[in-house]
Amino acid sequence: MSSRRNFIRNATLGVATATLAPLVNKSESFYRDEFEHSKDLPLGIADWTFVNFDIPQSIQMMQRLDIHHMTIKNFHLPYDSTKEKIDEVIKQYKDGGISIYGVGVIYMKNKDEVDQAFEYAKKAGVSLIIGVPEHDQIDYVEQKVKSYNIKLAIHNHGPEDKMYPSPQIAYDLIKNQDSRMGLCRDIGHAQRAGVDPAKAVLKYNKRIFDMHIKDVTNAAQDGEAIEAGRGIIDFPALVKALRKIKYPGHCGIEYEKDMKDPLPGIAESVGYFKGVKDGVA
């Protein structure tokens, strides 16, 4: 058995999860070192998955799933929360064994919303915002990224979206900007836009800061969310690509089927992704 598999096992059994710390204020070379150390594309959860559940219910589900990393949405932590409230919520997750490595997805239509997003992320102590800034806010966002040293990952939607129907549009906007301007790759939406997830990983490489992992029934606009492994996304190719670029971030499961009773579907998706990771090793 490879040491990587041993590591995965230890991590899965809760022995070594402490090494999978959130990616806070670390240089790129550190990220690559961290990948070398963990090599396991740690799983997380995108909080949208839990839109119909409160924080204790969400924590309970993540504990059952053995998932310990997440990005948080405003329905669990409103943007206008006081620092005290933010600390309280983050402690609530931490006490449940969950670390929050990013905030979002946050829509930013104007400077005020950009300002609010960065203050919110700073108070939350994260170094990653998953965001959807209007195109005309991108330069202002870049200024904020530099002054706060907080990364911005633009989240793509699918072909029906006017602002970011595919990751390429986001990439073109940020590719010549500060290296902390990047992407949150939503592979389901991208696949519906005809973008092959593995090829996109190789293409956008170091600009990928977060992933929304899901599967879809069809590589077209009408593709619907489905348990990972039952749809059309080629996960083995995706995992190989992520390993090839030494992707240092989290793979955030975002499950959007059966959203009022999601646990079995999330569990199947988590199991599938772990199985692919072990299988392609």
Add this chain to the structure above:
Amino acid sequence: MSSRRNFIRNATLGVATATLAPLVNKSESFYRDEFEHSKDLPLGIADWTFVNFDIPQSIQMMQRLDIHHMTIKNFHLPYDSTKEKIDEVIKQYKDGGISIYGVGVIYMKNKDEVDQAFEYAKKAGVSLIIGVPEHDQIDYVEQKVKSYNIKLAIHNHGPEDKMYPSPQIAYDLIKNQDSRMGLCRDIGHAQRAGVDPAKAVLKYNKRIFDMHIKDVTNAAQDGEAIEAGRGIIDFPALVKALRKIKYPGHCGIEYEKDMKDPLPGIAESVGYFKGVKDGVA
């Protein structure tokens, strides 16, 4: 994308599941041909998983899991059932999209119990009994296998078991008998007995008629049931071994943790096994 993966996808999406018929009254060469056709180690469920649930609840869970094959236990179909009752129960599963490919695990302490098991299997229309015959019943069981043309797969337990603490003991009893005498490999119990599941697959090869797929926390007697992928079993090696011997049977998930609320854990196990299958492809 390989045609195998396409097949899996189609099967998973319910398009081609009809080709994964139960292994009833078919010659060995047919099995190998069927493997060549499906190549996907079709998943099933061992009914013990649902010991705390009635038939409609079990069907509902299997539908949610997209599992369409199972072996049935006597708590859902008593041994002394009339032919009418058996037909009714099997129709109930069939109407739910579930085919029953075997009965058991059935304990056989004496000739009467052997007689009953084979009559029961015959009435149920299956060609496979997963059983635990007393050692002194093995020769009588072989006679029955020949006269009924129904296969017998001896199920191993773990090191605490007096009769079949490991698959080797069962194998030694049947290896020179009729080729329809074989094993149901319980990889969790075997791993607890120190038996490497992949090596055992290569060793017992054509005598393996069914599999109980699970994971355990430890390769020792005190190993406990856990979601597949979280424990110590090397599933990629297992899948490679099953493909190498062109195992034609089902991989029956038997989930024994959280048995009063098993769906998330079964789902994670199912997802994990599918992920490993796709990953090692």
